[in-house]
Amino acid sequence: MKRYSAFAIAREAARYHSGWERAWRSPEPKRKYDVIIVGAGGHGLATAYYLGKNFGITNVAVIEKGWLGGGNTGRNTTIIRSNYLQDPSAAIYEKSRSLYETMSQDLNYNVMFSPRGVIMLAQTHHEVRGYQRTAHANALQGVTTEFITPQKVKELVPIINLAGPRYPVLGGLWQARGGTARHDAVAWGYARACSDMGMDIIQKCEVTGVRRDGGRVAGVDTTKGPIDCDKLGIVVAGHSGVLADMAGFRLPIESVALQALVSEPIKPCMDVVVMANTVHGYMSQSDKGEMVIGGGADGYNNYTQRGSFHHIEETVRALIETFPMVSRLKMLRQWGGIVDMTGDRSPILSKTPVDGVFINCGWGTGGFKAIPGSGWGMAELIAKGRSPLTDAFSLDRFKEGRFIDESVAAGVAH
């Protein structure tokens, strides 16, 4: 693989960019792989990447029914933070956040990780106490966070309205090294690196069945024919229930549409990410200048990537309350993605009832930030049979009642 750099760009500029290589190959599937990953979203690709990088397993195919990164990975609002409350969450999200810090250099692909800082506003006494608790927990978990005063909030976010008539800002939980990254670049960077290790990323190929041999996985059926494998990783977010059904087990997952929208681009006016959980809205400004706004999830299950408009209304209202200037911006585009929600709103990274089949799902509304950490842990789980990062997220927990509930500290978990 030719490395990317400013020098490479200068070199290519001289020959009108005719010498760039393909970012990833577009291979036909082989008959058999050691590991097949279904779903070329961020989590699937990262899993493949760390299988190769950390465990030397490179006879791997990542099978994608559409285009790589085209699921939630390419639809989310890209907030990255690790100020989670419960130990297992803080561990995997902080691992992930720290991997984001060096991802551009690791992948030789600029994923534009921007540690601009994330504030979660406290707008009720209950939230104040919740975030103070999180700050205490984070200190012991090795996650750097701080509970800040309204004045500090205002310094960081000049456009905010502290004295909203309805929910005044009482403080905030501040993670200075949280931020955002370019979602497409994360998928593309991993895909390029995987392809470079000799892995096959097979796009426009839908998995239609999981083949078993006794209690063990034998391979998959796809729209490009059957493919054998020793191990299978299912990493398909909103369609996890569908794939589990093919493999013959059930998951405690519901799929709902989650929406987002952007404004037209304006000059920089907000450098940090702000989440207002009491009023249900969050916003950041992309490098392009658009205000990126996250909305709510629909209250009913479905697979259409649209969502209902009244959620957009609620979100926009909440943001105008928080940032009055938003009223005079315009909505440029709205969209939705199908998110996979578990009962405790925490993910599942686990072995399954079928030998050799592993599942990574349930990231719901907040898994973009987890992509590298989840890939890291999932690769270890697939390669070695267990990982300290994923132990707590096993499927058994629903049977045992061992939930990992994050809603404790925050209403939403983006």
Add this chain to the structure above:
Amino acid sequence: MSTRLASGGRLIDRSKQVQFTFNGKQMRGHAGDTLASALLANDQMMVGRSFKYHRPRGIVASGAEEPNALINMGEGARFEPNQRATTTELFNGLVAQSQNHWPSLEFDIGAVNTYFSRFLPAGFYYKMFMYPRAFWKHVYEPFIRQSAGLGRAPKQRDQDTYEHFYHFADLVVIGGGVAGLQAALAAATAGQSVLVIEQTADWGGRAPVDGVADDSTIDGMDADAWVAQAVAKLDAMDNVTMRTRTMGAGVYDHGYLLAYERLRDHAPEAKGPRHRLWRIRTKQIVTATGAIERPLSFAGNDLPGVMLAAALRDYVVNYGVSTGDRTVVVTNNDDAYRTAIVLKQAGLEVPVIIDARPEGGGALMAKARDMGIRVDTGRAIAKVKGGKRVTGVQICAQAGEGSVLEEIPCDAVAMSGGWSPVVHLWSHCGGKLIWDDAQAHFRPDPSRPPTGASGEGFVIAAGSANGALALDAALADATAAGVAAARAAGGTPDDAPPPKADALGEAALAPVWMMPQGANIKLRMKSWLDFQNDVKVSDVQLAAHEGFESVEHAKRYTTLGMATDQGKLSNINGLAILSDALGQPIPVTGTTTFRPPYTPISMGAIAGEARGEIFQPLRRTPMHDWHDANGADWEPVGHWRRPYAFVRNGETVNEAVMREVRNTREKLGLLDASTLGKLIVKGPDAGRFLDMMYTNMMSTLKPGKCRYGLMCSENGFLSDDGVVARIDDDTWLCHTTTGGADRIHAHMEEWLQTEWWDWKVYVANVTEQLAQVAVVGPNARKLLEKLGGMDVSREALGFMEWADGTLGGFDARVYRISFSGELSYEVAVPASQGRAFWDKLMEAGKEFGVMPYGTEALHIMRAEKGFIMIGDETDGTVIPQDLGLDWALSKKKEDYLGKRAQQRSHMTDPNRWKLVGLETVDGSVLPDGAYALGNGVNENGQKVMIGRVTSTYHSPTLNRGIAMGLVLHGPDRMGEVLDFPGTDGKTYKAKIVSAVFYDPEGEKQNV
């Protein structure tokens, strides 16, 4: 130069002058102008800068598709960025400023980017700015952010108002061109309710402009006359509603349609809301949204002065404005000839029409030639010359590689690459497209419309939006669409023939995606696809070359179509280039997804009226105003405000809290408890139902008695608590927490409606029907006895009993319950009597030392008693067993919500953290939410924790810090001292003690 012509302009009123400013310069226009036409009339060709290279940008279109002419508009609270000049109606005093440049529009430092453009191809930023690592945050990103963005950020709070509007119609016709009007006429004969909306201020759309060159007629009238009589007819029908300045914004599931009406953008000083969002339910939607002209891809097609051919014609015919004196027309179809003809008729020069088709066109070409206009066929533009505006074009052969045959000076170029139907609204909710080879565009596939609840289609495209571009075809198509829509909505429309249209016929277009066909890389690097985002033909080709083969990948990699026009001009051209690069037909490449809104709509309109005070309206108790007048320090709780404390002059909030606790414990306190949830559960099966809802047995409770109840989720976690009173045989009244009332009501309904739908139970939330006051303290009984009425003695009304009666003349229901550990009554009176009752208590209580107290005093008193608080001791992960509440879990019942869950292995794990009291060694207050430190670290490197603080206060009663917490093996470790590291750097030491700090025997409350 561009200027106002001496005559013409069907939409302007030359007798009315309008003043406005652009970048501080005074300019003049006429009523009826758009800002764009007025700018052109003042020779302001250049109006902005592009996004990436900061290239000079001129007006390129005349409508919603405009990508370039975006301005900062207005001042102060009315300031708004990114207003499209082409859809902004001019008004007196309009203040406009161009965007995205520094220091000025003419001299923009950022324009150096254009010299480096070779180093800034598609996706360059993914390949660089990686080293050194810290530079991204501190150097590269701030720089990129500064140079990106378009308009300025608004600063002030918006002073305008917005509203939402509900509308129900059998049919909605979107688009008020001749097709839309005709579709409405055809449909309205069925008598169903029809709404017709048009995004601009005028009915008629393109036909009146296009008809000029053709001398075309509809039913023997010119287009303007036909439109006038059609509008008059529709206006006269009772079943038809007509709205201009109203855009179809989005189509959603099941016929939900969003329309956006701009009421005052053209008259900001007028009264009333600025925008109105229509939320429409309809059976059938007809999209008569027209078509949008495509640019051609030749080098220099982005220079100011290069304009869409039809837009150029619009400015002449609608506004009497010429874009240039000498206009070269370049086209691959017949329609652009209309522009040449109109220009010539207006006395302007058209040095040449460059037609890429080897054979040229039909009747329109003949007409142009007859007028003496030179027509070159099989030719192309190799390159447009000029800097900040066009100075000439170089002509070459379309079939070649761009060798220049001739150079022609000109100051404007009119280009036309053919027309694409506006399919956005058709597509929003899943309508599919087919590729029309003859016209080289995607149009709606009538066999795959968006489908509603019944599985039937609910959108029908009409006229040029359906690919019927010629006037007669459009009218015939619209008639059929109107009839079909009315039928689909259940009506029986008349079968009238379509109006007769007489216009010049058009010869076939020839698709031209690259001009010239074999353009070399240098030309391709200068051929723009997306003018705003600076995406060129070479960028899309590079994307394909690098493997970004999916149309979505190519879009995201190059940013093609991601500008504020969302690709209205660029998408089809871009995906044709992509298809060509991949060697596959265009329909195989497909389009990107069309998402609402059609054009950007204001956030103000989306939010509607609900802002400020009425954003989530505040709930107030009947005593709210009294509290407000008496020093209440408010705390938001759910949708309510509750007094945190009543602060007196010279007191801090904390001092007030301490005083309130002491006074209540020593004398008498009043708490406004009206916000507590009150649910009536009634019916023959109510007892059985409550036995399922609560962990306790409620069916055996005797009328007249109260019981403290716990509610768990089906996962076993404690979700709410409160006192339940049995009112009569089949009626219970359940108190919930303040925040829990709506949630628990919904929870009960959910179980009743989904699981036990055959049980005879009703639940009613009567929270707001009753005002409730807790009368607390050693003097509580004295106060009530002074009021007179019912017997509230210990004998008549024992602890955990309730009774109805009167108190001081008020109808009252009195509960003897206590959340403070003191002698306490909770008195409920009708809400309408609440304030009077409160006043009476305050008045009569004077002699007993009465004082109101707030939520914080309430919390402290309950903590002193070791009572748990939902939301403090519980957080959705805590089960009653953790809190030592096993006594409230009925052993006699076969089942209750959460019972089975609580038997799971993790729930019965002896290592669950359990409730204890905590006392700091030095008497200080433990920090809220602090964790107790264990030994070492876990496998993930996190310090081991063995407990946490759930509530913590300074107790004025004990004059020391007290806390409750959950601790590993806590109840077995009484007396042990734990370390609680604070975030302030200190470590707090606290001893494990009993959680009941005050009156453990309950002697005070049961008197």
